[in-house]
Amino acid sequence: MTAMLQIAPIAAEKLSARMPWPVLEGGRSETADPVAAALQSIGTVLKFKRNAAVFNEGDPARHVYKVISGAIRTCRVLMDGRRQIADFTLPGDFFGLDWQGEHGFTAEAIADAVVVSYPRSQLERIAETQVAVQKLLMSLLCKGLSATQNHVVMLGRQTAQERLAWFLLSIMGRSDDDTNLELPMSRLDIADYLGLTIETVSRGISQFKRRRLITVSGSHKVALNNVAALEAIASGEGAL
Amino acid sequence: MTAMLQIAPIAAEKLSARMPWPVLEGGRSETADPVAAALQSIGTVLKFKRNAAVFNEGDPARHVYKVISGAIRTCRVLMDGRRQIADFTLPGDFFGLDWQGEHGFTAEAIADAVVVSYPRSQLERIAETQVAVQKLLMSLLCKGLSATQNHVVMLGRQTAQERLAWFLLSIMGRSDDDTNLELPMSRLDIADYLGLTIETVSRGISQFKRRRLITVSGSHKVALNNVAALEAIASGEGAL
DNA sequence: CGCAAGTTTGACGTACATCAAGTAGTGTGG
DNA sequence: CCACACTACTTGATGTACGTCAAACTTGCG
Numbered sequence: 001m002t003a004m005l006q007i008a009p010i011a012a013e014k015l016s017a018r019m020p021w022p023v024l025e026g027g028r029s030e031t032a033d034p035v036a037a038a039l040q041s042i043g044t045v046l047k048f049k050r051n052a053a054v055f056n057e058g059d060p061a062r063h064v065y066k067v068i069s070g071a072i073r074t075c076r077v078l079m080d081g082r083r084q085i086a087d088f089t090l091p092g093d094f095f096g097l098d099w100q101g102e103h104g105f106t107a108e109a110i111a112d113a114v115v116v117s118y119p120r121s122q123l124e125r126i127a128e129t130q131v132a133v134q135k136l137l138m139s140l141l142c143k144g145l146s147a148t149q150n151h152v153v154m155l156g157r158q159t160a161q162e163r164l165a166w167f168l169l170s171i172m173g174r175s176d177d178d179t180n181l182e183l184p185m186s187r188l189d190i191a192d193y194l195g196l197t198i199e200t201v202s203r204g205i206s207q208f209k210r211r212r213l214i215t216v217s218g219s220h221k222v223a224l225n226n227v228a229a230l231e232a233i234a235s236g237e238g239a240l
Numbered sequence: 241m242t243a244m245l246q247i248a249p250i251a252a253e254k255l256s257a258r259m260p261w262p263v264l265e266g267g268r269s270e271t272a273d274p275v276a277a278a279l280q281s282i283g284t285v286l287k288f289k290r291n292a293a294v295f296n297e298g299d300p301a302r303h304v305y306k307v308i309s310g311a312i313r314t315c316r317v318l319m320d321g322r323r324q325i326a327d328f329t330l331p332g333d334f335f336g337l338d339w340q341g342e343h344g345f346t347a348e349a350i351a352d353a354v355v356v357s358y359p360r361s362q363l364e365r366i367a368e369t370q371v372a373v374q375k376l377l378m379s380l381l382c383k384g385l386s387a388t389q390n391h392v393v394m395l396g397r398q399t400a401q402e403r404l405a406w407f408l409l410s411i412m413g414r415s416d417d418d419t420n421l422e423l424p425m426s427r428l429d430i431a432d433y434l435g436l437t438i439e440t441v442s443r444g445i446s447q448f449k450r451r452r453l454i455t456v457s458g459s460h461k462v463a464l465n466n467v468a469a470l471e472a473i474a475s476g477e478g479a480l
Numbered sequence: 481c482g483c484a485a486g487t488t489t490g491a492c493g494t495a496c497a498t499c500a501a502g503t504a505g506t507g508t509g510g
Numbered sequence: 511c512c513a514c515a516c517t518a519c520t521t522g523a524t525g526t527a528c529g530t531c532a533a534a535c536t537t538g539c540g
Contacts, residue, residue, distance in 0.1 A: 076393050078393075078397060078475070078476050079475065079476055079477070080476050082397045082476070083397070084392060084393040084396040084397045086389050086392050086393070097382075097385065098382070098385060098386055098389060099382060100382050100383065100386050104386055104389060104390070105389065127374070128371050128374070131368050134367070134368070134374060137378065138377065138378070138381065141378070141381040141382065141385060142337075142338070142339060142340050142381065143340065144385055145337065145338055145381060145384055145385045145388060146338055146340050146344055148385060148388040148389055148392060149326050149338060149344060149345065149388055150344070151392050152324060152326050152388060152391050152392055152395060153316050153318075153324040153326070155392060155395035155396045155435065156324040156395045156432075156434075156435030157318060157322045157323070157324045157435065159495075159496095160495075160496065186518070186519090187518075187519060187520095188518085192396075194396075195395065195396030195397065196496080196497090197496075197497055197498080198518090198519080198520095199496090199497075199498080199519095199520080199521085200495090200496060200497075202519060202520055202521080203496095203520080203521080205519095205520095206520070206521080218505075219504085219505075219518075219519065219520095235318070235319065236318050236319055236320050236322070237319070399527075399528095400527075400528065426486070426487090427486075427487065427488095428486085436528080436529090437528075437529055437530080438486090438487080438488095439487095439488085439489085439528090439529075439530080440527090440528060440529075442487060442488055442489080443488080443489080443528095445487095445488090446488070446489080458536095458537075458538090459486080459487065459488095459536085459537080
């Protein structure tokens with residue numbers, strides 16, 4: 001129906017190293033954060049080339065990951081090639097939380113990515129004694145659940161235009177710059193995330209351009225010119 | 241687009257009582273389970289009439305709930321009346337886990353229901369010391385996340401027939417009897433859960449009946465005559 | 481029994497998918 | 511630095527699965 005399986009699984013260039021990593025842990029935290037320290041001590045840095053898999057559906061879920069740079073997609077491919085992306089993971093976000101014995105989804109790098117991996121067993125052991133780590137895990141799971149539930153509403157009940165506006169706004173909410181967005185993913189990725197086809201996504205973007213709601217450069221840089229209008233569309237007021 | 245807001249919010253008949261409740265806690269547990277005991281001591285029994293709200297979207301999320309009898313739906317209604325159901329909660333299941341300050345969804349009784357409510361504050365306090373409770377909460381969140389992610393794949397990439405087969409099988413997986421299902425929810429609820437209309441759901445069921453895959457009595461009792469065929473359809477092989 | 485709510489079935493419309501060219505970006509080797 | 515090729519994106523024409531509208535039928539409660 002959509003997405004051919006044109007993504008050859010490239011062997012990951014796993015530059016493992018058990019070295020300190022000078023980046024915020026958990027949420028935004030300053031240095032000397034006890035949680036950060038605890039996590040840092042068990043983290044392993046990994047690098048992945050574009051389209052390389054971090055883990056595959058069915059793999060035993062032994063790690064949780066955090067993105068340092070690049071971007072990750074979490075997806076499932078049906079037998080006939082239809083693909084659904086469950087989540088995009090951007091720098092600072094965690095992924096691989098869908099542990100129930102084994103991963104239910106595949107995680108792949110959208111662009112060359114650097115990732116820190118935390119062994120689940122150690123994480124759980126630390127959580128038993130360190131309340132802050134326990135709270136962090138719970139909060140990550142809650143946020144993930146909440147985001148996924150919103151995804152469900154969007155997929156179940158929104159039109160193509162609404163989905164697209166929703167997507168742009170959700171990326172906006174996760175970027176530093178609130179008007180100039182960098183979209184690391186392809187149109188196909190966006191389509192598979194929104195439950196649409198690549199053509200419908202493209203047409204939707206073109207229409208936003210024509211309506212001067214956005215400006216696109218190089219097809220991966222988007223400037224939001226009228227956030228209010230996009231919000232109206234996303235929430236179903238944009239009766240056109 | 242779908243679902244009118246024909247569901248008048250009925251004041252809940254809250255028969256609160258801080259009394260022991262002779263039912264399995266956590267998973268299936270025998271009596272004298274420490275987790276069960278801990279939960280039981282902080283649980284309050286509540287009763288809700290059909291269509292009564294347990295909590296509304298935007299309410300402060302101060303409790304987690306467990307269904308004893310009846311069934312609950314977790315849903316969101318868009319401004320123009322479109323409704324998406326995120327989850328059906330059956331006896332033994334927990335709901336209200338979507339706590340992030342406030343509930344993102346409304347929870348309503350599908351049929352008259354009895355529910356136990358656990359104050360979030362106390363639950364968190366217990367979890368800090370009792371590892372078993374902590375694990376239970378984590379496991380509930382993980383299961384919820386996993387189920388919601390599957391919902392996303394279904395909504396994003398499956399056809400009406402596939403959704404329906406998937407739905408019947410998912411209910412099967414949660415019932416004791418693997419062939420004779422009791423569906424407490426209406427066709428409208430099913431439609432709003434699957435991202436379809438009531439008519440499409442009805443037509444799909446009729447087609448399954450014609451193909452002798454299921455037998456329906458009274459429109460709320462369904463017998464699965466050919467689980468293998470339904471599984472094939474749900475997974476996308478049912479090219480018809 | 482009788483009415484209202486819920487469900488099924490039919491006829492028709494439409495938003496999005498599919499199929500099919502084109503056009504821009506992106507990278508590579510001369 | 512440009513020419514080539516390759517991939518990604520856009521645009522158009524057409525098809526279809528599902529939505530909408532409308533009317534019968536069934537169910538279950540008062």
